Amino acid sequence: MPRPPASRTSPARSEPRSASENTTQAARRQEILEVAAQLFATRGYKATSIRQIAEELGMMAGSLYYHIRSKETLFVEIHNRALDAAASRIFSALAPHTSPWARLEAACRELLDIQLSPSSLTLPLMNTIRSVPPEVRNALIKKRDEFEAIFRNIVEDLPLPPTIDRDVYRIILLRVLNTANDWYHPGRLSREEIARQIFDIFRHTQSETDATSPPGKSSDDAPGASRSRGRPASPRKSRAAVMN
Amino acid sequence: MPRPPASRTSPARSEPRSASENTTQAARRQEILEVAAQLFATRGYKATSIRQIAEELGMMAGSLYYHIRSKETLFVEIHNRALDAAASRIFSALAPHTSPWARLEAACRELLDIQLSPSSLTLPLMNTIRSVPPEVRNALIKKRDEFEAIFRNIVEDLPLPPTIDRDVYRIILLRVLNTANDWYHPGRLSREEIARQIFDIFRHTQSETDATSPPGKSSDDAPGASRSRGRPASPRKSRAAVMN
DNA sequence: CGCCCAATCTAACATATGTTATGTTGGACG
DNA sequence: CGTCCAACATAACATATGTTAGATTGGGCG
Numbered sequence: 001m002p003r004p005p006a007s008r009t010s011p012a013r014s015e016p017r018s019a020s021e022n023t024t025q026a027a028r029r030q031e032i033l034e035v036a037a038q039l040f041a042t043r044g045y046k047a048t049s050i051r052q053i054a055e056e057l058g059m060m061a062g063s064l065y066y067h068i069r070s071k072e073t074l075f076v077e078i079h080n081r082a083l084d085a086a087a088s089r090i091f092s093a094l095a096p097h098t099s100p101w102a103r104l105e106a107a108c109r110e111l112l113d114i115q116l117s118p119s120s121l122t123l124p125l126m127n128t129i130r131s132v133p134p135e136v137r138n139a140l141i142k143k144r145d146e147f148e149a150i151f152r153n154i155v156e157d158l159p160l161p162p163t164i165d166r167d168v169y170r171i172i173l174l175r176v177l178n179t180a181n182d183w184y185h186p187g188r189l190s191r192e193e194i195a196r197q198i199f200d201i202f203r204h205t206q207s208e209t210d211a212t213s214p215p216g217k218s219s220d221d222a223p224g225a226s227r228s229r230g231r232p233a234s235p236r237k238s239r240a241a242v243m244n
Numbered sequence: 245m246p247r248p249p250a251s252r253t254s255p256a257r258s259e260p261r262s263a264s265e266n267t268t269q270a271a272r273r274q275e276i277l278e279v280a281a282q283l284f285a286t287r288g289y290k291a292t293s294i295r296q297i298a299e300e301l302g303m304m305a306g307s308l309y310y311h312i313r314s315k316e317t318l319f320v321e322i323h324n325r326a327l328d329a330a331a332s333r334i335f336s337a338l339a340p341h342t343s344p345w346a347r348l349e350a351a352c353r354e355l356l357d358i359q360l361s362p363s364s365l366t367l368p369l370m371n372t373i374r375s376v377p378p379e380v381r382n383a384l385i386k387k388r389d390e391f392e393a394i395f396r397n398i399v400e401d402l403p404l405p406p407t408i409d410r411d412v413y414r415i416i417l418l419r420v421l422n423t424a425n426d427w428y429h430p431g432r433l434s435r436e437e438i439a440r441q442i443f444d445i446f447r448h449t450q451s452e453t454d455a456t457s458p459p460g461k462s463s464d465d466a467p468g469a470s471r472s473r474g475r476p477a478s479p480r481k482s483r484a485a486v487m488n
Numbered sequence: 489c490g491c492c493c494a495a496t497c498t499a500a501c502a503t504a505t506g507t508t509a510t511g512t513t514g515g516a517c518g
Numbered sequence: 519c520g521t522c523c524a525a526c527a528t529a530a531c532a533t534a535t536g537t538t539a540g541a542t543t544g545g546g547c548g
Contacts, residue, residue, distance in 0.1 A: 024524090024525095025524090028525085042374070043374070043375070044288065044290065044374050044375045046288065046290045046291045046375065047290045047374075047375045049504075049505060049506085050505075050506060050507085051504085051505075051506095059525090059526065059527085060526075060527055060528075061505090061506085061507090062507075062508075062509090062526090062527075062528075062529085063525070063526050063527065063528095065506090065507065065508075066524085066525060066526070067525090070506080070507080071505095071506065071507090129426075130286070130287070130288050130291075130426070131287070131288045131290065131291045131375065161444070163444055164441065164444055164445060165433065165441050168433070168438065168441040168442070168445075169441075169445060171427050172420050172427075172442065172445060175419065175420060175423055175426075175427060176416050176419060176420060179419055179423070182373075182374070182419075183415050183416075183419060189409065189412070194412065197408065197409050197412040197413075198412070198416065200405070200407055200408055201408060201412075201413060201416060201445075201446065201448070202445065204445070268494090268495095269494090272495090293534075293535060293536085294535075294536060294537085295534085295535080295536095303495090303496065303497085304496075304497055304498075305535090305536085305537090306496085306497070306498075306499085306537075306538075306539095307495070307496045307497065309536090309537065309538075310494085310495060310496070311495090314536080314537080315535095315536065315537090489548105490547100490548090491546105491547090491548085492545100492546085492547085492548100493544100493545095493546090494543105494544095494545095494546105495542100495543085495544090496541105496542080496543075496544100497540105497541080497542070497543090498539100498540085498541070498542090499538100499539090499540090499541095500537105500538085500539085500540100501536105501537085501538080501539100502535100502536090502537090502538105503534100503535080503536085503537105504533100504534080504535070504536100505532100505533080505534070505535090506531105506532090506533085506534100507530105507531085507532090507533105508529100508530085508531080508532105509528100509529090509530085509531100510527100510528085510529085510530100511526105511527080511528070511529095512525100512526085512527070512528090513524105513525085513526080513527090514523105514524095514525095514526100515522105515523095515524095516521105516522085516523090516524100517520105517521085517522085518519105518520095518521085518522105
């Protein structure tokens with residue numbers, strides 16, 4: 001039942017596009033990008049079909065190709081725009097702060113707010129890398145690395161305990177924030193409270209240097225698995241061993 | 245090019261299945277489950293086709309239905325078996341420890357080792373919930389809740405700072421561990437070191453009760469966004485506001 | 489040797505999917 | 519009023535997919 005095609009006389013596009021005629025063009029494109037981003041973010045890339053996107057837009061599948069070139073380029077464009085918008089918002093949120101921890105908290109709050117925004121284009125597309133065709137992934141990963149550089153700089157300035165590896169710290173924090181809409185469901189805690197919780201978990205003082213568990217009773221260690229701590233003066237910018 | 249069907253005279257199944265003839269039956273099923281688990285974990289549920297699974301097993305797609313009933317039941321069975329095996333392994337790893345923090349560290353090490361295991365059936369299937377058909381999700385979520393109860397108990401006994409919400413803490417920790425194979429790439433840090441890093445990040449002393457940033461200079465707060473801290477005596481078992 | 493059966497192949501069905509070529513409509517503009 | 523074009527619809531193509539029914543093979547066993 002392809003549903004009577006919305007009867008071309010829909011009043012949605014009644015404004016006169018006289019001046020430069022790019023108002024309607026860009027507006028429709030924006031609609032498409034937002035709808036597609038919504039579906040990509042929730043169902044994933046592979047599970048989202050062109051026909052689903054078109055149906056949500058009130059048009060047929062083939063008509064979409066008047067606006068887009070392919071499904072892949074659609075996703076890439078959404079991905080890039082989302083990351084640019086997110087970077088812009090985070091930069092703005094970062095501006096009024098100078099202390100490293102305050103900057104981290106502001107970044108957490110803003111990124112979490114971005115990832116939990118129900119509509120809008122800035123949506124969690126960073127977790128979809130798995131289901132995207134391998135050829136497209138390189139471009140996406142490059143863009144994402146640029147975005148993550150923001151957090152890299154923030155974490156760089158953090159007075160963390162020397163035992164904590166900054167690469168692991170940043171990657172884990174970003175993973176938590178970026179997958180927020182997978183585990184957060186509004187109800188008991190607000191978005192600001194969740195952001196504060198995440199920040200509280202990741203905030204550490206540099207005085208934590210003990211080796212074993214804090215509550216004393218250090219006679220509780222596994223016999224095997226002799227873990228070797230103390231990395232050799234961590235190069236602090238390798239990123240070869242761990243990726244996101 | 246469906247590739248000459250491996251010439252039925254393949255020596256892979258040359259052992260005599262005389263006694264109870266369930267050796268071959270179960271062994272083949274185990275192969276199927278492992279191969280399918282591998283593909284489901286890497287490419288996702290939707291992006292993994294029956295024909296891919298069959299090809300990796302050296303057989304045709306239709307032949308798979310002699311062993312399985314459908315793709316959905318295949319995934320559900322893999323999911324349940326993986327979680328059972330993981331729960332068993334974590335229980336064993338937990339046994340020799342009594343201190344809450346030592347138990348958490350052991351659980352982190354074991355779950356991370358499970359999630360980073362290249363082959364084997366215990367693989368990261370918990371992140372694929374997004375692409376699985378909605379009808380199947382309920383059964384999966386129930387099984388996963390059972391598994392997460394292990395961590396719920398561990399976190400329950402942790403002497404955490406009172407500002408940290410235990411539900412958020414557990415969910416975030418599990419998210420980090422369960423998505424490990426997305427961001428970890430062997431090289432600079434070993435699996436044990438990564439586990440130790442995660443544990444170091446999530447370990448906190450209960451003496452952390454200050455409100456603002458640790459390095460003094462508390463005159464660095466955003467003007468708006470009056471965040472309200474201090475939840476009303478957290479019910480400690482709600483789980484309604486936040487899910488995974 | 490000949491029956492039987494587990495395990496697989498073969499071939500197809502029905503549907504879903506990305507994509508394209510071509511038709512159609514409604515409004516802008518002279 | 520007639521032309522033109524943006525923005526769609528329509529229909530089809532080629533392929534991919536889950537699934538099924540029937541044919542086939544090879545070995546165990548009487």
